[in-house]
Amino acid sequence: MLQLVVCIKQVPMVTELPWDEKSGTLRRDLAPGMMNPACKHALEAALQIKEKYSAHITVITMGPPAAKEVLYEALAMGADSTILICDKIFAGSDTYATSWILAQAIKKTVCQCRFDSLRRVHLGQRDGAGGAATGGENECAGGGLCGKN
Numbered sequence: 259m260l261q262l263v264v265c266i267k268q269v270p271m272v273t274e275l276p277w278d279e280k281s282g283t284l285r286r287d288l289a290p291g292m293m294n295p296a297c298k299h300a301l302e303a304a305l306q307i308k309e310k311y312s313a314h315i316t317v318i319t320m321g322p323p324a325a326k327e328v329l330y331e332a333l334a335m336g337a338d339s340t341i342l343i344c345d346k347i348f349a350g351s352d353t354y355a356t357s358w359i360l361a362q363a364i365k366k367t368v369c370q371c372r373f374d375s376l377r378r379v380h381l382g383q384r385d386g387a388g389g390a391a392t393g394g395e396n397e398c399a400g401g402g403l404c405g406k407n
Contacts, residue, residue, distance in 0.1 A: 260313035262304045263368055265360050266297035266332060270324040293328040304337045314338045316368050320348060320359055341367055 270289035278285050293301075304315050318331040319325050319344040329340035343363050351359065 259305065260311050261312050261368065262307060262315045263364055264297070264304045264315060264332075264337070265318045266301065266317055266319045266328055267294045268292070268319060268328045269294045269319050291324055291327060293331055295329075296342045301332055301335060301337065308336065318343070318360060318363060318368075320344070320351075320356055320363075322349075371404065 268291040271292050273398040276285045276288040277283070301315075304313070307313050308315055313336045316339045317329060317337045319328060323342075323344055325344065326342050329342055332340060341363060343359060348355075348359060363391065
């Protein structure tokens with residue numbers, strides 16, 4: 259059976275962005291979250307593969323406890339399992355650190371030896387950094403940071 263991994267990101271709803279007038283910064287703790295639309299497209303593509311080839315889909319995200327909401331949404335859409343990486347030490351991670359943490363978690367929890375497809379879409383909301391990567395038939399090493407939810 260194919261093993262698919264989809265990395266998703268919770269982002270604040272752009273229609274309800276509360277700003278702190280004193281500091282001039284976004285109050286993410288007050289903004290309701292949603293699944294990044296580009297990540298939803300990646301999950302939908304994985305679901306199409308699952309329907310056609312009988313695959314198992316694991317969805318992974320890194321964020322605060324509230325990020326579990328996008329994992330519930332992924333399960334409702336048809337994902338088979340989810341992983342939430344949540345620790346205050348990861349707060350403020352840049353794209354390189356986030357990618358490394360996600361890779362380590364995937365290596366430890368999903369791909370005991372290999373995976374068939376990795377779908378990752380990251381479109382930064384604040385800094386505009388982003389990219390997309392796909393891979394297949396990749397060997398995975400040990401190590402990692404989190405467990406399955």
